[in-house]
Amino acid sequence: MIFATLLLLAPVAIHASPLANAATACLSSASVPQIQSTDSSWSRTIKPFNLRLPYTPIAVAYPTTVPQVQAAVLCGAQLNLTVTPKSGGHSYASHGLGGEDGHLVIDMRQFKEVTVDKTTQIATVGVGARLGNVAQSLYSQGQRAFSHGTCPGVGVGGHVVGGGYGYSSRTKGLASDALVEAEIVLANGTFTTASATNNPELFWALRGAGSSFGVITRMKFQTFAAPTNNIVFSYGLNVNAQSMKNAFAVLQDYANSTAMPAEMNMRVFINRGSVSLMGVFYGTQSAFQTAISPVLSKIGNPGGQVQQKGWIDALTGYAYMSLSTPLDYDVHETFFSKSLMTERLDDTAMTAFWNYWYNTARANSRDWYLIVDLHGGQSSAITKLGQDYSSYAHRKALIKYEFYDRVNSGSYPSNGLSFLNGWVDTITNSMKSTQFGMYINYADPTLSTTQAQNSYWLGNYAKLANIKKEVDPANLFSNPQAVGRVQV
Ligand SMILES: Cc1cc2nc3c(=O)[nH]c(=O)nc-3n(C[C@H](O)[C@H](O)[C@H](O)COP(=O)(O)OP(=O)(O)OC[C@H]3O[C@@H](n4cnc5c(N)ncnc54)[C@H](O)[C@@H]3O)c2cc1C
Missing domain, CATH: 3.30.43.10 (Uridine Diphospho-n-acetylenolpyruvylglucosamine Reductase, domain 2)
Structure with missing residues (x-):
């Protein structure tokens, strides 16, 4: 229309x-x-x-x-x-x-209140509240928490409806996995709730594809006691293509096995100048050493830093900025980003991927980075919930990749998109028979409507489209990649 x-x-x-x-x-x-x-x-x-x-x-x-x-x-x-x-x-x-x-x-930025019910420990959070403020407020109300992403300025509303992955997600699940109820205004103007018992199909849809179904006003989350032992670690990795390919093979095997406990959350962070293995373990120092040593010994025992922190200190550390975020928060970047959600990469894909990093990415002088999260595997809380738990379609994905390419001043170059597209192609062209998922919270606007719908929601898309017809038949809530948008 x-x-x-x-x-x-x-x-x-x-x-x-x-x-x-x-x-x-x-x-x-x-x-x-x-x-x-x-x-x-x-x-x-x-x-x-x-x-x-x-x-x-x-x-x-x-x-x-x-x-x-x-x-x-x-x-x-x-x-x-x-x-x-x-x-x-x-x-x-x-x-x-x-x-x-x-x-x-x-x-919705004025819907920003955060309150914890002292009996149920369920938090009611306005959708306009920003993650940094939410974390601080939950902690100040009885040291409570739920799992969510790292950037303090991100809004709860958009974050949770796309899934919501953070440092504690392998242990505690996605932000949307903690959602127990959403208050929502539908296309016909009615105000209702969605939960496991009221509008359960809509509730399923909201947790992974919620931007296409209405205006959520408040969300209720089951909180957990913020962990007191946060073992925050970072190790510098060797920087050549063969050693990184070997290290990556070790990490994939680790994530896929019970050797990686649920308490371990780990990512490889790569930018032009360095490659780090970093993350957080919720538990004691000695349990951490037991859990990490099988990996470190296989990748040459790299040097690094291990610190014990409190919950808020650890969140502040990942954010690289204060958690307090004002109503008129005004931070911006100029960038192109892509994502991939993969099961185990085969040898050909790993070779192509790390060769591209070594030969092409390192030669690109823009301020790019790549985050490779060990997202799934046998002990991951996300995987354990099972494929049907919500419309978030990537529970089987072992690894989650966020590719991010930004300029620090001026405009993004018109020929810049090929850099990240080429990097993603190293995987998708090597494993052509695989249907790869992509993460809507790292929305890629260069995907066509159909590509986006199929990549963000995989096999869940048909069910989402049916629910959409029920609650918003005229496509009032839509964008070029939304559920129900027809490819032109
Ligand atoms: C610096 C940075 C760091 C990030 N880190 C992480 C991370 O660690 N983990 C992660 O998972 N993601 C991360 N993200 C991605 C982030 O979760 C998504 O971009 C998210 O969609 C942003 O939510 P928002 O409310 O701020 O955005 P908005 O642009 O306001 O909304 C995003 C989408 O959600 C819809 N939406 C917003 N509010 C509502 C509502 N009330 N009801 C229904 N639909 C709504 C919008 O229509 C839009 O389609 C990061 C993003 C940035 C910029």
Whole structure:
């Protein structure tokens, strides 16, 4: 619906068009707070985390209450607009702005309260709360926690609906695995909840593909007691292609076996200048030594650093910044990112992958990095929940790769995409019969609608599409890679 509208509007600026005026008037008459294009905060409100992908909404609602969210959704439906919830605005593809021009954006940043029920230890968290503030608030309310990603500025809303992987996920599961209930405004404006007992199919869909089904306002999470023994480690690895290929083979075997306990969370972090094996173990120093030694001895006993930290100190360390994040948090990067979720790589793929790193990636002077997480395996809490637990489709993936290529000033080069595409190709071209998954929280906007749907949700897509037809038949909530969007 949005494309036809845009054609009719050209060349009038979207946010100054008659339809924008109608959206603004509808929101005003329903007393929904909004940020208007004439407001001084407009540019900052619509500035994406990824500066490479700016999009202009037709209007921005800025609600503080659930009835205001309902009214904003109904305005969108009445005017035949596409409606997009935005929480922390950190989508790699700017999906919080719709991933294209012309959406009615519902900016949820004022839904940011975090409270822990002292009896059930269930936390109620507003979707606009940012991960750093959530971690601090949970800890201050009885030293509670749930597992989530590392960047303090990421919003709970977008993070959890895509899965939500963090340093403690191999031990405790994804952020969405801790979700016990979501409060949500649906396309018809109704406010309801989704949980294991109420709207269970919708609840299944929200935990992995939730951006396509409505505007979640609050989420309830089962918390755990924040671990007191956080053994944070980092080892420098040898930097040549053959030694890295050998080390990677060792790590894949380790992740796949019971030798890697659930308490161990580990990744390889690679940038132009270094390769590190890093992570966190939840337990005692001696249990850590027992768990890590089979790996270290097989990769040449590299030198490194091992520190015992508290939960908040450990989170701050991974964040490389303060966890406290203000309402008007204003951090941005200019980048292209891709992901892959793989089972065990074969020998040919490993050779091609590490040769590309050695010969091509190291010669690229941009500020790129690659994170290779040991995501699954026999003892992983994510894997153990089983494939049907939620719409997150990657529980069988042993390894998760995040490829990230950024420029520190200026614009991203127009021929830059081939760098990461080429790196991903080293794996996919070597194992052509494998259907590889990709992680929507590292959304790749260069994927077509169909490629994205198949890669993000694999075999779960057909079921998601059916649920979408039930709860949002007119595709009110959509973006170029959403469930239900038809490839043009
Ligand atoms: C610096 C950085 C570090 C990151 N680290 C990690 C990490 O460690 N682990 C990890 O898993 N991911 C990580 N991510 C990715 C992050 O989890 C995703 O980009 C996530 O989608 C961001 O959520 P958001 O609310 O900030 O983004 P937004 O752009 O606001 O939203 C992202 C998507 O979710 C939808 N959405 C947002 N709010 C709602 C809502 N209330 N109801 C329904 N749908 C909603 C939006 O419409 C959009 O499609 C990182 C991202 C950045 C920028």
